[in-house]
Structure formats: C-alpha cells, structure tokens
Amino acid sequence: MAAETPVRTLIAPAEMTRRTGRFLYRFVLVATLTGFTIAFVFPLYWMTTGAVKSSSELADPNPTLFPESWHPESYTEAWTNVGLGQFFLNTLVLALGAWLTQILVDVSAAYALSKLRPLLGNVVLGMMLATLMLPVSALLVPTYLTVVDVPLLHVNLINTPFAIWLPAAANAFNIFILKRFFDQIPAELLDSARIDGAGTLRVLVSVVLPLSRPVLAVVSIFAVVGVWKDFLWPMLVLPDEAKQPITVALNRLSEFMPANQLLAGMVMASIPLLVLFLIFQRHIIAGLTAGSLKG
Amino acid sequence: MPPSAPRPPAGARTGARAGNSRLRRAVRENLVAYLFLAAGVLCFALFSWYPIVRGVLLGFQQVTFAEPARWVGLDNFRRLFEDPLFLTAWQNTGHFTLLALVFGFAAPFATAVVLNELRHGRPYLRMTVYLPVMLPPIVTMLLWRWFYDPGPGLFNSALEVFHLPAQQWLESENLAMVSLVLVSTWANMGTTTLIYLAALGGIPGELYEAAELDGASIRQRLWHVTIPQMRFILMITLLLQVIGTMQVFVEPFVLTGGGPDDATVTVLLLLYRYAFVYNDFGLASAMSTLLFVVLGLFSVVYLRLTRSKG
Numbered sequence: 098m099a100a101e102t103p104v105r106t107l108i109a110p111a112e113m114t115r116r117t118g119r120f121l122y123r124f125v126l127v128a129t130l131t132g133f134t135i136a137f138v139f140p141l142y143w144m145t146t147g148a149v150k151s152s153s154e155l156a157d158p159n160p161t162l163f164p165e166s167w168h169p170e171s172y173t174e175a176w177t178n179v180g181l182g183q184f185f186l187n188t189l190v191l192a193l194g195a196w197l198t199q200i201l202v203d204v205s206a207a208y209a210l211s212k213l214r215p216l217l218g219n220v221v222l223g224m225m226l227a228t229l230m231l232p233v234s235a236l237l238v239p240t241y242l243t244v245v246d247v248p249l250l251h252v253n254l255i256n257t258p259f260a261i262w263l264p265a266a267a268n269a270f271n272i273f274i275l276k277r278f279f280d281q282i283p284a285e286l287l288d289s290a291r292i293d294g295a296g297t298l299r300v301l302v303s304v305v306l307p308l309s310r311p312v313l314a315v316v317s318i319f320a321v322v323g324v325w326k327d328f329l330w331p332m333l334v335l336p337d338e339a340k341q342p343i344t345v346a347l348n349r350l351s352e353f354m355p356a357n358q359l360l361a362g363m364v365m366a367s368i369p370l371l372v373l374f375l376i377f378q379r380h381i382i383a384g385l386t387a388g389s390l391k392g
Numbered sequence: 393m394p395p396s397a398p399r400p401p402a403g404a405r406t407g408a409r410a411g412n413s414r415l416r417r418a419v420r421e422n423l424v425a426y427l428f429l430a431a432g433v434l435c436f437a438l439f440s441w442y443p444i445v446r447g448v449l450l451g452f453q454q455v456t457f458a459e460p461a462r463w464v465g466l467d468n469f470r471r472l473f474e475d476p477l478f479l480t481a482w483q484n485t486g487h488f489t490l491l492a493l494v495f496g497f498a499a500p501f502a503t504a505v506v507l508n509e510l511r512h513g514r515p516y517l518r519m520t521v522y523l524p525v526m527l528p529p530i531v532t533m534l535l536w537r538w539f540y541d542p543g544p545g546l547f548n549s550a551l552e553v554f555h556l557p558a559q560q561w562l563e564s565e566n567l568a569m570v571s572l573v574l575v576s577t578w579a580n581m582g583t584t585t586l587i588y589l590a591a592l593g594g595i596p597g598e599l600y601e602a603a604e605l606d607g608a609s610i611r612q613r614l615w616h617v618t619i620p621q622m623r624f625i626l627m628i629t630l631l632l633q634v635i636g637t638m639q640v641f642v643e644p645f646v647l648t649g650g651g652p653d654d655a656t657v658t659v660l661l662l663l664y665r666y667a668f669v670y671n672d673f674g675l676a677s678a679m680s681t682l683l684f685v686v687l688g689l690f691s692v693v694y695l696r697l698t699r700s701k702g
Binding site: 373 | 421422424425426428429431432433435436438439440441442443444446447450455457505506507508509510512513516517518519520521522523524526527528529530531534535538539543544546548549578583586587590592593595597598600601604610613614617618635638639641642645646660663664667668673676677680681683684687
C-alpha cells in the first residue's frame with residue numbers, strides 16, 4: 098500500500114520523524130492494522146469458514162481456527178434443500194425492481210424540479226424534503242395500513258413486490274441529491290439540444306443522464322443496498338413465506354437450520370453487498386459524504 | 393429562482409395574440425413538467441404524506457380490520473400509560489441510547505483521528521471499518537448471536553484463553569443491553585468514521601501549524617483545533633445518532649426478543665408487538681406519536697442549546 102501524499106494534520110511531520118515519534122507511529126500503525134483485522138475482517142472469515150465445518154466441529158466449545166474437515170456441501174445444501182436459492186432470487190427481484198422504480202420515479206421528478214421548474218415546484222420539493230425529518234418508525238403503522246388498502250385504488254399490496262418498490266420510490270434523499278446534481282448542468286447545454294429539436298424526454302435521456310453517471314451510480318447503489326439490507330418492512334408486507342427475501346427467511350429459519358447451513362446462508366446473503374462495496378467503494382464513500390451535511 | 397420565462401417565438405407576433413400564445417406555452421410547459429413529476433408526487437402522497445396525517449389520527453382511533461375505525465379520543469394514550477411495560481420500554485431505550493452514545497460516539501471519532509494520522513494502510517483500514525455496514529443487519533445479528541452463544545460461542549472461548557470467567561452475554565439482565573450496544577456499535581461505526589475522516593481531511597493544515605508555533609501540544613491541538621473545527625459535524629452526528637438509536641429494533645428483536653425479564657424491551661419493539669402481534673394499530677400509533685413528539689422536542693431543545701452556545 099503506497100503512502101498517501103502528506104497533508105499537514107494534527108501531528109507535525111517533525112514530531113513523526115523523531116525517534117519516539119517513529120516508534121509510537123509504528124506501534125499505533127501495527128495495533129490499528131491488527132485491531133481492525135481482528136474486529137472487522139475476522140468475523141467474516143469466521144462466518145465463511147464456519148459454514149464449511151462439520152456440525153460436531155461447530156458445536157465444540159473449543160473452536161478451531163481452521164476447519165478440521167471441509168464440508169463445502171453445506172453451501173449447496175442450504176441453496177437447494179433449504180430453498181435459500183429461492184429466497185436469494187426473491188431478494189434479487191425486490192432489489193432490482195426497487196432500483197428501477199427509484200431511478201424512473203426519482204430521476205424524472207428531480208429533472209422536473211431542477212430543469213422544468215413547474216409552478217409550486219419548490220413547495221413540492223419542500224414537502225418531499227420535510228419527510229426526511231420524520232423518524233422512520235413513526236410511519237411504520239400508517240404506511241403498513243396504506244399498503245394493506247391503498248387509498249382511492251383500494252388494492253391490497255401485501256405479498257406483492259409493489260409493497261417494497263413503491264414506498265421505496267418516495268425517497269426524498271434521492272430526489273435531493275439528483276436535483277442538486279442536475280442543477281449544476283448548464284442551461285445552455287439543454288437549450289442547444291432543444292434548438293436541435295430534442296423534446297423534453299429526449300433532453301433528459303441524451304443530455305442530462307449521460308452527464309449524471311456519478312450521481313446515478315450513488316443512487317443506484319444505495320437503492321440496491323437499502324432493499325437488500327432491509328428486514329422489518331419486508332417481514333411485515335411479505336408474510337407469504339415463498340415470497341420473502343433472504344434476510345427474512347434466514348431469521349425465520351435460523352432456529353431450525355443446521356448451524357453450518359445457516360452460516361452458509363448468511364454468507365450468501367452478504368456476498369452481493371460485499372462485492373458491490375469492493376467494486377464501488379469510491380462511489381459509496383462519495384455518497385456518504387454527499388449525504389452528510391457540510392458546514 | 394423563478395421559473396424561466398419562455399422566450400417569445402422568433403416570429404413577429406404582437407399584442408394579444410402573443411400574450412395568448414405565451415400563456416398557452418406556459419400552461420403546456422407546466423403540464424409537461426408535472427407529467428414528469430406525477431409518479432414521484434403520487435408515491436409521496438400515498439406512502440409518505442398521507443401516512444403522516446393518518447399516523448397522527450390513528451393514535452386517537454380504535455382500528456381493527458373487521459370494522460371501520462372508531463374515534464376513541466385519548467383512550468389509547470391512557471391505555472399506554474397503564475401498561476407497565478410502557479415505562480420499562482422507555483427506560484430501556486434511554487439506557488440503550490446513552491450506552492450507544494458512550495461507545496458509538498467515542499469509537500468512530502477516535503478511529504477517524506487515528507486513521508487521519510496514519511500514512512500507511514489507510515485504504516485498507518477505511519475499507520475494513522466499513523465492511524460491517526455492508527452486511528445485512530440480520531446477518532450481523534445472527535453472527536453475533538453465535539459469538540455470544542454460551543456454549544461454542546467465540547467470546548466465551550476467548551475469555552477462557554485468558555482464564556476469565558464465561559459471561560451470560562444475552563441471558564444476564566445486567567449484560568444483555570451492553571451486548572446489544574456492542575453489536576450495534578460494531579455494525580454502524582463505519583459510516584460515522586468515514587464521515588469524520590472526510591471532515592478531518594478538510595481542516596486547513598495552517599491551523600495546526602499556527603497552534604504548533606504557539607507551543608500547543610498534540611493534546612491541546614486536538615482540543616483547540618480539531619474538535620472546534622469538527623463541531624458542526626459532531627453536533628449533527630450526535631443528533632442523528634440519538635434519533636437513530638431511540639428507534640432500535642433489530643438488535644433486541646433478533647438477539648433477545650426483549651428478554652431477559654423485559655430488560656431489553658425497547659420502544660419500537662413494544663410498538664411492533666402492539667401493532668403486529670396484538671393487531672392494536674391505534675395503540676401502536678399512539679406510541680409512535682409519542683416517540684415522534686419526544687424526538688422532535690429533543691431536536692428542538694438540542695439545536696437551541698448548541699446554537700446559543702456558539
């Protein structure tokens with residue numbers, strides 16, 4: 098790992114190069130590296146290898162650092178016999194659908210608010226942003242009752258993926274960061290596209306969206322991650338066991354499944370997000386700091 | 393900014409006709425704009441704005457699936473206060489929030505300050521501290537339930553290596569809440585750490601240089617430069633953390649189910665039971681209204697206090 102370009106921080110470069118400074122620095126560095134590895138990487142190692150241990154090895158009160166005997170079949174058993182494969186695919190459908198709905202709904206809303214600027218647009222935006230102030234749990238019961246019987250339409254969304262997708266689209270944070278990004282796109286660019294004969298939708302698709310790749314990446318990642326991690330809401334609105342995502346299924350089955358298969362299921366539920374993180378680290382961290390308010 | 397006025401067409405139209413077409417064009421542009429906005433507004437109306445209003449009303453109603461909602465005034469609130477678990481739940485939640493502040497506020501700040509000083513391995517450390525955030529919370533809880541297991545659990549095995557007595561992590565009334573806070577801190581500190589790290593990177597180096605010239609020690613620089621510079625972000629994360637931890641649910645739901653002896657029944661766990669175990673949506677809504685009022689009051693008081701100090 099290469100050293101980063103030094104920027105003046107709390108500790109002066111001179112203090113670092115003194116003998117005690119160098120010693121202390123090395124000590125802290127080694128302590129942090131081992132501490133972090135034990136605290137944050139080791140549990141993942143423990144989970145992944147636990148899944149390939151035999152049941153008797155798992156139940157032994159003296160844990161083994163390396164599996165004595167390898168049983169990778171617990172992964173395939175969990176996938177097929179317990180049916181985690183189905184639950185995994187359910188999650189995939191829920192996450193991709195939520196991603197698509199959020200992109201379609203929130204991008205077009207942000208485009209309207211940023212570039213088309215309808216009358217009362219700022220009022221609508223304000224009402225959307227106001228929902229960010231509300232604790233999520235305050236809306237749990239009324240939103241659930243709304244999903245059971247959608248007003249005006251009188252349809253019941255329980256056990257349908259729409260119960261996940263549609264509430265997810267009402268995402269003020271997405272609209273806010275999308276709008277803020279669209280605001281930076283110069284109006285001249287849009288005007289010149291208009292002069293070339295592009296309609297409103299065409300301007301969005303061929304001018305605005307290609308310029309917005311970074312913010313679209315952030316919104317997409319957070320959409321998928323959010324639905325993938327969710328537990329309480331899908332547990333409430335998808336009581337039909339065959340339709341549940343893997344998070345809900347794992348909790349329900351955790352009492353009955355053999356320990357190694359449960360661990361295998363936990364690994365499966367985590368892998369997509371961990372892979373996503375390893376690929377899109379930069380975008381995720383950028384999104385984090387975009388979300389935090391800057392003073 | 394006002395909506396951009398449509399430009400008059402390049403032709404030589406004048407007078408009333410021009411005014412008329414300008415109006416028509418403005419109407420059309422607004423129509424198009426609202427067409428793009430429609431899906432968003434509809435989603436918000438159905439799943440956000442309407443539930444907000446309804447949530448407040450529900451607190452004063454008796455709701456069953458069988459018959460239409462009936463107004464019962466303050467009856468739900470009276471029943472809440474009569475429930476002996478109500479006070480326990482608030483106490484437990486307060487306990488959790490306080491403990492979570494002690495761990496969850498100090499740990500990410502210290503971590504970020506240390507990471508910001510390190511010249512090696514920072515990408516690795518930044519990545520590892522965020523790994524737990526990417527795990528689905530249910531996986532984190534099941535994983536820690538296994539670590540806490542009194543039999544083959546990792547924690548008691550580790551204690552045994554150091555000849556320390558085994559602990560009843562989740563089964564002891566004194567320790568259960570601490571165990572929940574530990575998981576919660578482990579799972580969530582990555583986010584705050586990275587936010588702090590970004591903020592630390594924005595502190596101008598000259599401030600440290602100037603303090604150093606004035607003879608300030610490292611500790612004094614931390615106290616007089618770093619912390620004041622981070623004041624705003626620290627204030628906001630404290631506020632958000634209190635609001636977040638007051639709504640703790642998954643930890644007690646999966647790890648303890650509220651036990652032992654109701655020691656980890658939290659406000660949201662009780663709310664969940666009211667609504668989805670007893671199907672008493674009115675009672676649950678009264679509870680969420682109270683939670684909302686408490687959190688709102690806290691935010692207002694907190695912002696007042698911190699603003700008047702600055």
